[in-house]
Amino acid sequence: MSLINTEIKPFTATAYHNGKFVDVSDADVKGKWAVFFFYPADFTFVCPTELGDLADNYAEFQKLGVEIYGVSTDTHFTHKAWHDTSDTIRKIQYPLIGDPLWTLSKNFEVLRENQGLANRGTFIVDPNGIVQAVEVTAEGIGRDAQELLRKVKAAQYVASHPGEVCPAKWKEGEATLAPSLDLVGKI
Template sequence: MKNVILSVGSKFPEFKKTAVVSLEKGKEFYDISSEEIRNSGKWMVMFWWPKDFTFVCPTEIAEFNKHYQDFADRDAVLIGASTDSEFVHAAWRRDHDDLRGLQFPMLADTSKSLAEELGILEANEKVAYRATFIVDQEGIVRWVSLYDLNVGRNVKEVLRVLDALQTDELCPCNWQKGEATLTA
């Protein structure tokens, strides 16, 4: 059976998952829910990686972290996710220099239920593909990108698309924030 990837215009699934939010003892974990994010009135950018303690994944996670404030400035909640457990996430954060200072939660989808609902679970290894979802304040998916397991994504492109979506106008090819939009 093939995955059906949740696409643009779909309602993002309801979820409540444990995430790593800190390395401070006793404050490492927090339960994040779709309801909490929706109630914040903010956009959500959720990006997925296949496995902790791998090679391409930390380059992407570190790059998203470098741009954390850019997402915050756009009223977007940034969440990283994989099918690894919160304990593996915490160990990886403690172990990897580029991950210790993360400013966004690392969501643990150990049941793989959210990845499955999103249609991003790789068939053989049952790990998430490199997927990114931009979800508006109403919980509607406005953009999806999906990469092969071996290829890292472009964080600046995620920001560019978020900027374009937030204009609620027609944006031409290669449009950048501050440029003119199109009139129909």
């Protein structure tokens, strides 16, 4: 079963964000675009490269009104310790949510219960709390923040332009498609 077009489930969690521990819930997510970016664990190898890439592109997401939520099954205390010891993680300005009880990892169906870790999962959520895009990759495959940014822009475009869709490799400002009987067999 896919999570596409489903509403995110209720949750409450604690995150490490800008030097503080803060509460985050599904209510905080509604009303704006969000990306939930699950990764296996702090103090690992591919994870900091991905989180650092997101940190380097965070301002672009913010310009689009998008909040990023990094999520692992580590605690918020572990997130703080990692932040305090890693130059890469220190530059992160988005919330790092601790999910030691696996609530979010189960809600988003990325939990590897036999290991207590989350798979690499990326979820774009619209302001109504509806999942618009899902990507889950194997542990060794890192993700690209620029590609995620492109997908967010496409999701936002489609949401604000009913009747239009974004073709493959669409970038902001390029032509879109308006599906109709006249287009059938012409692409």
